[in-house]
Amino acid sequence: MLAGLARQGVELPSACQAGACHTCLLRAESGDPGEDGRRGLKPTLAASGYFLACQARPVTDLRAAVAGPDVITPARVERRWWLGPRVLAVRVRPRQPVEFRPGQHVTLHRGNGIIRVYSIANRPGQARRDGLEFHVRVYPGGQMSEWLAGAAPGTGVGLGVPAGHCFYLPGQPAAPLLLAGTGTGIAPLLAIAADARAAGHRGPVTLLHGAAEPARLYLGEHTPPGLAGAGIRWRACVQSRGEDIAEAAADELAAQPDPAAARAYLCGGRGSVTRTKRALFLGGMSLASINADEFAPAAAS
Amino acid sequence: MVMTSDPRPLYDRLGGKPAVDAATEIFYRKVLADPVLSPYFDGVDMERQVAKQAAFLTMALGGPNHYTGKDLRAAHAHLPGIGDEHVDMVIGHLAQTLRELGVAEPDIKAAGAVATSVRDEVLGR
Structure with missing residues (x-):
């Protein structure tokens, strides 16, 4: 449906076009968008007529509107600060609590149809206290990111419904956990790792942060203070030093006492996620134990 | 060892x-x-690839499958330079997989024969 509309000259906001990011969420006012468009949506959303334009193949006439205030929570920018070159931390306080699982992502709405997807970097308890935290890569001319970099505290934004399947599930508390993220893909992994420990996960937890060059390791070379004491191993992988995150992840897997029992969480750009997934699979992991969240570039709008 | 005296297809004898x-x-x-x-x-x-491989194995092992020559042709048509040697390698990996799972040689041979029967579709001949 998204492609069909684009052919008619109607450009909807979209990003992943794979049903994951929920940027293209629409609500049917009349007609049936069909089952494909509802797959993966929260049942409450689907029951209210919501569907994803990128997945929907409606077979009947359909009247639809963009997601409205019933699913977009008004929020305010509370604080923002630089974490490193071109990486901004932004805390956003919603008017009502937004429920999510650590590791999920949410659409951020600037208004005038500008929507971007960000992973949530903190956990629900922290988010209730401090607001939801995002790590935002700031692109020159970025319609959301550069605007956020200049947004004064108190600036109004909207938050969509958190989505995504990359989160910790209790069970097998002794399994090794491998979390590998490139760029700001590390942000949701911080939340997942902390969540696993808080849920009593006692197996080894390893976080790998991939960056193109040393300056882009915006959390530093070593375990960030927030995770110190949680027994989390930290490994920086810098491309310009010849360190490859997929190889490093495979090394870490091979060093585990029971690699076949490991569970992995991968976030970041498609290329590195795909290569890391393949390396872990070849290292003996089942695909079912690998959770991946690929960051899709925003479609030009 | 997966018993060969059992008359059911290998797919079922392996455990479905x-x-x-x-x-x-x-x-x-x-x-x-x-x-x-x-x-x-x-x-x-x-x-997605694993789902396709599972369909291929299901066919080779005599399980319920919807594999068609048309799908195979379309799926391999854009692959540059594939030939008999690639098909042989894939069948070799299939045989080795079954061997590791304790499947007897006659069954491995039979699975290989089913796999090789779609060779022309894969190679677009």
Whole structure:
């Protein structure tokens, strides 16, 4: 449906076009968008007529509107600060609590149809206290990111419904956990790792942060203070030093006492996620134990 | 050892879908680790690929499948330079996978024969 509309000259906001990011969420006012468009949506959303334009193949006439205030929570920018070159931390306080699982992502709405997807970097308890935290890569001319970099505290934004399947599930508390993220893909992994420990996960937890060059390791070379004491191993992988995150992840897997029992969480750009997934699979992991969240570039709008 | 005196198809004797899903991962891992075959799988969606491999194994093991020559032709048509040697390698990895799972040689041979029966579709002949 998204492609069909684009052919008619109607450009909807979209990003992943794979049903994951929920940027293209629409609500049917009349007609049936069909089952494909509802797959993966929260049942409450689907029951209210919501569907994803990128997945929907409606077979009947359909009247639809963009997601409205019933699913977009008004929020305010509370604080923002630089974490490193071109990486901004932004805390956003919603008017009502937004429920999510650590590791999920949410659409951020600037208004005038500008929507971007960000992973949530903190956990629900922290988010209730401090607001939801995002790590935002700031692109020159970025319609959301550069605007956020200049947004004064108190600036109004909207938050969509958190989505995504990359989160910790209790069970097998002794399994090794491998979390590998490139760029700001590390942000949701911080939340997942902390969540696993808080849920009593006692197996080894390893976080790998991939960056193109040393300056882009915006959390530093070593375990960030927030995770110190949680027994989390930290490994920086810098491309310009010849360190490859997929190889490093495979090394870490091979060093585990029971690699076949490991569970992995991968976030970041498609290329590195795909290569890391393949390396872990070849290292003996089942695909079912690998959770991946690929960051899709925003479609030009 | 998977018994050959049992008259059911190998698919059922191995343990049906769950067993074939497990065998698929072993098989796919061998294919991906093969330096000649692996470049053909660069950039493919692994979950989708595993589903296709499972369909292939299901067919080769005599299980319920909807594999058609048309699908096979379309799926391999864009792959540059594939030939009989690639098909042989894939069948070799299938045989080795089954061997590791304790399947007897006559059954491995039979599975290989089913796999080789679609060779012309795969190679677009």
